[in-house]
Amino acid sequence: MAPARPPAGLCDSCRHQRLVPNTRGSVFSLCERSRTDPAYPRYPRLPVLSCPGFEPVPPPAPEPPR
Numbered sequence: 001m002a003p004a005r006p007p008a009g010l011c012d013s014c015r016h017q018r019l020v021p022n023t024r025g026s027v028f029s030l031c032e033r034s035r036t037d038p039a040y041p042r043y044p045r046l047p048v049l050s051c052p053g054f055e056p057v058p059p060p061a062p063e064p065p066r
């Protein structure tokens, strides 16, 4: 069963989110933008309701024709 975690709001559909599990079974929402831009906290306070850095996760690539 997947570990429970609180909804992260916008981050859950943002391409800059990385989910980081810890050894106690919790999962944290890390913002990859924090690596290059100090304006973004590494672990934003959730749920994130608005964010200027939000970029949607790209849709999955279409299946190649057979």
Ligand code: SF4
Pocket (backbone or CB within 6 Å): 010, 011, 014, 015, 016, 017, 018, 030, 031, 032, 033, 040, 044, 048, 051, 052, 053, 054, 055
């Ligand atoms: S850029 Fe904003 S919305 Fe995207 S993961 Fe970081 S804090 Fe969340």
